Amino acid sequence: MKLIIHDLNQSEADRLFGHHPDDAILIGKDQEIHQCVGCFGCWIETPGLCKIKDDFRDIGKRMAQSDEIEIISHCLYGGFSPFVKNVLDRTLPYHQPYFTIREGETHQKDRYKNHVNLSVRFYGEDITLPEKATAERFVEYNGVDLHAQSHTVSFYKNLEEMEAQRQ
């Protein structure tokens, strides 16, 4: 299954994902989301499930059922837009609380056995070179942190350009 996390409005999403495969699940701004407050309840009280009762309580489980995660986000300061970052912030239950060493650095152990392929598509008319450099390092970090099988990052000026290259 493919999980697509995006920050597009409905008409943009319809245009871009009009013919998306049946096994793809879209996560967009139409879903209710609250911010992660760093309570660690998803580790020590309800392991694997966020304590916040909104549409993202089981985001870890949904990620575990995916073999591919595609993120489409406006590039903001070299990272994700607030909505997409909020979704990523809420993926803490995807991990165990216990530490391990990965790529020479401390990260959390895997709760699930899957290793997703992560692809990130940033868009924005005026992404600066330092922002691009930050975004590339950020996605690399996410790849290691999520223990992804692979990670790719690409940049587009606008959705038209993305649409043309995504097909």
Next chain:
Amino acid sequence: MKIGLINGSPKAIGSTSEVLLDELKALLPKDHDLVSIGIHHAMLGVNKLEDITSCDVLVFALPMYMGGIPSHLLHCLIQLEKYLTESPHDITVYAIVNNGHYEGVQNETTIAMMKNWTHRAHLKWGQGIGIGTGIMIAEAKDVPMGHGLKKNLAHPYSTFVNNLLDRESSDNLYVNPTYPRFALLQGANHDWTKQGKAHGLRKKDLTIAP
């Protein structure tokens, strides 16, 4: 000089960012005007916007969330960027970023994002400091600076404060805990099990995959 100490943690009370700002405050001379501002939600009121933009120096303290800035703070940075670019402001920006992992350098991308925001907001970037195992430093809040878990923090913090008071820009600093990684991670893993037990869960319950 007016220095804004901004707590960018989503936790309103008891955050590591709060402790790290308190440690910084203790090192600042008393003749400066210090303003403490909490950004714990995704929207800034007019009073906070005015407080922040009236400072000469801003110090953001925040946790690294998944390699970047917590989402609620991104909302507020967008709001601030709009407000700040309406007219020129002579503000120098510093950032203290902590993470729950061992390596301070894991905060590098978050600090880079704060620097990128500074440029978008037409402000001057000062310096970032990335601190590993932030939560343990916070729990050792009564330990004097330069001792125990804070041994490795003293010198970088002193350099950071000197740069801040001179409004100088400098390379980012990264701080690892004093103790060896293996020992610290073993202790932290044991602590997670203990916290789970407090909620009636066994060690293997914490690893279930729903």
